[in-house]
Amino acid sequence: MVKKMTCIAILISMSFFAGCSSPPAVVVQEEEKKEEVKITTEEKKAQPTEVEKKEDKKEQIEDPVSQQGPPEEKEKEETAPEEKEELAEDEPEEEEKIEAPILELQIIEGPTFAQGEQIVYYRVNAKISGNPRPALTFSTDDSLGAWGNEIAQVNLSHGQSYTLTTVAENEAGKAVGTVTLEWPEGDKQPKAQIDYGTSHNFRIDVSLTDQMVRVYHGGDLIREMICSGGTAETPTPRGTFKTSQKIHYSWLPRFDVGAYYFVRFYGSYLFHSLPFDEEGNLIQEEAEKLGQPASHGCIRLKVEDARWLYEQLPLGIEVNIF
DSSP, X not given: OHHHHHHHHXXXXXXXXXXXXXXXXXXXXXXHHHHHHHHHHHHHHHSOOHHHHHHHHHHHHHHHHHTSSOHHHHHHHHXXXXXXXXXXXXXXXXXXXXXXXXXXXXXXXXXXXXXXXXXXXXXXXXXXXXXXXXXEEESOOTTTXXXXXXXXXXXXXXXXXXXXXXXXXXXXEEEEEEXXXXXOTTSOOOOSOOOOSOSTTEEEEEETTTTEEEEEETTEEEEEEEEEOBOSSSOOOOEEEEOOEEEEEEEETTTTEEEEEEEEEETTEEEEEOOBOTTSOBOHHHHTTTTSSOBSSSEEEOHHHHHHHHHHSOSSOEEEEO
């Protein structure tokens, strides 16, 4: 009996340990894991995210800049140049001094015989000063402005005289000057009149070797003129031609120059004056080339020679270029 009770006790004890002892250990481990996961999750929530870290870093970077100095000083530094500009603008400007015109007339050429000694001409230069620059007017200018705004040419026939009146004027006043020009007494007398109405008695020879133009009437040389023909790259055509057209003035956009007193003798080739710029001034650099090949194929002449050929000679005259 005792033996039987002992066996039952042992069985109960084994049953207790088999049913109760192992399961509680497993439950405890699972509960510990849950608590660890919970703690880890809470720690992660407590830690800042990458975006929050960047925002914190940005604030740390921006703060030192804003702390470099008081805003008032920065604004002063930024507005300082503007204040200087305002002060500069407020400074009074010096007023230009107004001066009345001063005028002086000077004969720079003449009396010079021309047109087969049928006329003499004078050229008068007006020297002016004043502020603002005075406007200048001549009572006459037979060159039609060919020598610029401050030089007038006066042509006289035999025995004639002329008083050139010049006015310089601006808002401060006016200056008037006069000079009397006369045919030279006891000097050359005009030669016998030449009939300029017909072309058959005239002939024009152009020597490209000498760079000279010679005009003949009835076999007599009546005028000789220095010229400039075309260069080697743009030569003047050689041969016998006839004058066919007259053009008082033309601007040549291809060459960016203008000229007076054109007389056509072949196609696009003409006699004409020395070139002028767009403001109406003689181009001195080109004038200094007179007597040597310098044109684009035309025949350049002094202004007075080109005008004589344009005004005096009829069209249809034979032109020999050699």
